[in-house]
Amino acid sequence: xxxxxxxxxxxxxxxxxxxxxxxxxxxxxxxxxxxxxxxxxxxxxxxxxxxxxxxxxxxxxxxxxxxxxxxxxxxxxxxxxxxxxxxxxxxxxxxxxxxxxxxxxxxxxxxxxxxxxxxxxxxxxxxxxxxxxxxxxxxxxxxxxxxxxxxxxxxxxxxxxxxxxxxxxxxxxxxxxxxxxxxxxxxxxxxxxxxxxxxxxxxxxxxxxxxxxxxxxxxxxxxxxxxxxxxxxxxxxxxxxxxxxxxxxxxxxxxxxxxxxxxxxxxxxxxxxxxxxxxxxxxxxxxxxxxxxxxxxxxxxxxxxxxxxxxxxxxxxxxxxxxxxxxxxxxxxxxxxxxxxxxxxxxxxxxxxxxxxxxxxxxxxxxxxxxxxxxxxxxxxxxxxx
Amino acid sequence: xxxxxxxxxxxxxxxxxxxxxxxxxxxxxxxxxxxxxxxxxxxxxxxxxxxxxxxxxxxxxxxxxxxxxxxxxxxxxxxxxxxxxxxxxxxxxxxxxxxxxxxxxxxxxxxxxxxxxxxxxxxxxxxxxxxxxxxxxxxxxxxxxxxxxxxxxxxxxxxxxxxxxxxxxxxxxxxxxxxxxxxxxxxxxxxxxxxxxxxxxxxxxxxxxxxxxxxxxxxxxxxxxxxxxxxxxxxxxxxxxxxxxxxxxxxxxxxxxxxxxxxxxxxxxxxxxxxxxxxxxxxxxxxxxxxxxxxxxxxxxxxxxxx
Numbered sequence: 108x109x110x111x112x113x114x115x116x117x118x119x120x121x122x123x124x125x126x127x128x129x130x131x132x133x134x135x136x137x138x139x140x141x142x143x144x145x146x147x148x149x150x151x152x153x154x155x156x157x158x159x160x161x162x163x164x165x166x167x168x169x170x171x172x173x174x175x176x177x178x179x180x181x182x183x184x185x186x187x188x189x190x191x192x193x194x195x196x197x198x199x200x201x202x203x204x205x206x207x208x209x210x211x212x213x214x215x216x217x218x219x220x221x222x223x224x225x226x227x228x229x230x231x232x233x234x235x236x237x238x239x240x241x242x243x244x245x246x247x248x249x250x251x252x253x254x255x256x257x258x259x260x261x262x263x264x265x266x267x268x269x270x271x272x273x274x275x276x277x278x279x280x281x282x283x284x285x286x287x288x289x290x291x292x293x294x295x296x297x298x299x300x301x302x303x304x305x306x307x308x309x310x311x312x313x314x315x316x317x318x319x320x321x322x323x324x325x326x327x328x329x330x331x332x333x334x335x336x337x338x339x340x341x342x343x344x345x346x347x348x349x350x351x352x353x354x355x356x357x358x359x360x361x362x363x364x365x366x367x368x369x370x371x372x373x374x375x376x377x378x379x380x381x382x383x384x385x386x387x388x389x390x391x392x393x394x395x396x397x398x399x400x401x402x403x404x405x406x407x408x409x410x411x412x413x414x415x416x417x418x419x420x421x422x423x424x425x426x427x428x429x430x431x432x433x434x435x436x437x438x439x440x441x442x443x444x445x446x447x448x449x450x451x452x453x454x455x456x457x458x459x460x461x462x463x464x465x466x467x468x469x470x471x472x473x474x475x476x477x478x479x480x481x482x483x484x485x486x487x488x489x490x491x492x493x
Numbered sequence: 494x495x496x497x498x499x500x501x502x503x504x505x506x507x508x509x510x511x512x513x514x515x516x517x518x519x520x521x522x523x524x525x526x527x528x529x530x531x532x533x534x535x536x537x538x539x540x541x542x543x544x545x546x547x548x549x550x551x552x553x554x555x556x557x558x559x560x561x562x563x564x565x566x567x568x569x570x571x572x573x574x575x576x577x578x579x580x581x582x583x584x585x586x587x588x589x590x591x592x593x594x595x596x597x598x599x600x601x602x603x604x605x606x607x608x609x610x611x612x613x614x615x616x617x618x619x620x621x622x623x624x625x626x627x628x629x630x631x632x633x634x635x636x637x638x639x640x641x642x643x644x645x646x647x648x649x650x651x652x653x654x655x656x657x658x659x660x661x662x663x664x665x666x667x668x669x670x671x672x673x674x675x676x677x678x679x680x681x682x683x684x685x686x687x688x689x690x691x692x693x694x695x696x697x698x699x700x701x702x703x704x705x706x707x708x709x710x711x712x713x714x715x716x717x718x719x720x721x722x723x724x725x726x727x728x729x730x731x732x733x734x735x736x737x738x739x740x741x742x743x744x745x746x747x748x749x750x751x752x753x754x755x756x757x758x759x760x761x762x763x764x765x766x767x768x769x770x771x772x773x774x775x776x777x778x779x780x781x782x783x784x785x786x787x788x789x790x791x792x793x794x795x796x797x798x799x800x
Contacts, residue, residue, distance in 0.1 A: 323764035
């Protein structure tokens with residue numbers, strides 16, 4: 108009974124969705140409003156990461172409009188996928204259906220990128236993600252022809268973690284945890300390979316996101332007698348885990364990636380986050396000389412300091428704006444996509460250019476460490492290990 | 494696994510299980526009197542956690558409070574969570590379930606209402622309190638206070654376990670020794686006849702919800718103290734505790750306690766034996782095994798006698 112009703116409803120819905128994907132595109136800017144969208148978590152558990160990025164995009168658009176040298180007005184379109192793969196398709200479809208959207212900054216996370224990219228590819232709408240770092244996303248077999256990655260992928264981050272543990276910490280045995288998300292598993296797989304190549308013993312575990320109690324996991328880490336730990340996941344789970352590790356008396360080194368590299372991690376975990384290492388393909392906008400001015404503008408506009416990927420999102424948005432400006436605002440989605448693929452744009456954080464498959468050219472990963480309740484910038488990992 | 498490790502995990506399992514037990518009681522009590530699975534109970538739990546957070550933000554314990562102050566903060570936070578939990582559960586019964594009961598709606602409608610209420614409440618909480626997880630302010634310096642056969646126990650764990658046990662003992666007394674408890678048992682046995690005998694059914698039902706809500710709310714506080722507060726925190730513990738209630742025999746209070754502790758131990762033991770990703774799987778396997786051999790749960794579904 109119930110199943111029949113669902114099927115009855117599902118058929119027209121599916122047909123409707125197909126019909127919608129069929130149209131769209133081919134319109135381009137109509138002279139006045141050109142829209143740039145952002146797709147990422149603007150609600151849900153990872154909202155802090157999404158807002159950091161959204162603000163970067165907004166700032167770029169506001170500044171471009173304020174300059175007054177554009178023949179068109181730029182508009183911002185938010186797309187909230189909550190960071191969830193199953194929500195991402197609907198979010199992407201909504202953005203695609205708005206014909207004055209010419210480009211998208213995002214999707215922020217790897218999982219949503221994976222589910223949304225087929226839609227974007229079909230519509231020809233280009234997506235420039237400053238933060239989706241799962242290496243598989245640029246695999247040509249996927250056919251994500253509209254996806255450009257404006258960040259070194261997890262191969263670089265995972266390798267960076269492994270190198271740091273091998274050369275600086277001189278770890279013998281490492282406990283490696285992924286959170287079962289596309290991002291976490293991707294990062295952990297690369298880290299595992301690099302650790303093993305360096306001759307380090309690895310204990311690999313998967314701890315799903317939202318595990319209600321990390322006490323037993325923390326105990327297992329301590330019982331495994333490891334001298335270092337890698338957590339490949341996001342801050343809202345890294346924080347309670349860090350707390351439990353401290354309670355269980357874990358004394359070794361701990362490192363996590365860009366998903367944890369947010370002040371929320373320190374706020375949630377408190378003292379337990381002290382001395383945690385965090386990697387990121389992103390620089391610290393408030394420390395690096397090139398982004399000081401941006402950090403001040405950001406602070407003025409939003410009343411807080413830029414966070415993880417704020418500056419990178421700002422760069423990605425500016426790169427898109429630059430290409431649209433070159434065309435005088437009169438450009439269609441496909442042309443813009445192809446132009447961006449060939450572009451070489453010098454942003455505040457780094458120079459953006461892409462391989463044929465949309466992969467970012469460049470390998471720099473940066474290390475941070477929590478010290479005295481702040482995320483302290485340590486520098487480029489390749490330079491740190493010498 | 495060495496004997497020592499076994500002990501370590503067993504202690505952790507019992508701690509976690511005591512929390513599941515307290516939440517499970519909320520499901521079982523309501524099922525006892527109404528034969529309704531109150532799926533919105535996980536939201537009562539979540540709002541209880543926010544209750545304690547709000548109180549703690551108001552009194553804002555500074556760094557290194559004295560022992561007396563710490564006890565005060567804990568008591569206040571607990572009262573806040575109990576209040577939020579109780580009021581939420583009371584409101585749920587009044588707004589969502591009572592109108593259905595009046596109209597004699599079929600069971601399925603209750604179930605759908607419960608799920609709807611759950612969606613409404615957690616989205617409302619996300620809207621009101623923000624969708625970012627929040628830390629519960631520190632009320633005391635957490636440290637290991639004694640060791641149980643070599644397994645260290647810290648203040649947070651002791652607080653969690655002791656509160657759970659005290660609440661369960663009190664509940665047992667209330668249900669078995671007081672007039673209200675007699676009312677609850679009477680309604681559970683046969684609501685119609687209890688009504689004819691002069692039991693005010695509405696009153697008993699709404700008080701049952703309040704008791705379950707207070708327990709769920711305080712469990713929310715204890716849980717938040719263990720982790721953090723977020724608007725989606727109720728879902729997984731809620732489902733697990735519901736499974737625990739069914740394992741022990743739904744409608745049976747002692748069964749819920751037993752089931753909660755059992756599921757807590759199984760989940761915790763899974764971590765070193767099979768790995769974290771099997772936690773929920775093994776809890777559900779236990780549920781299925783129990784239902785295969787004892788469809789009424791381990792201690793039996795004693796509707797009729799809610800205790």
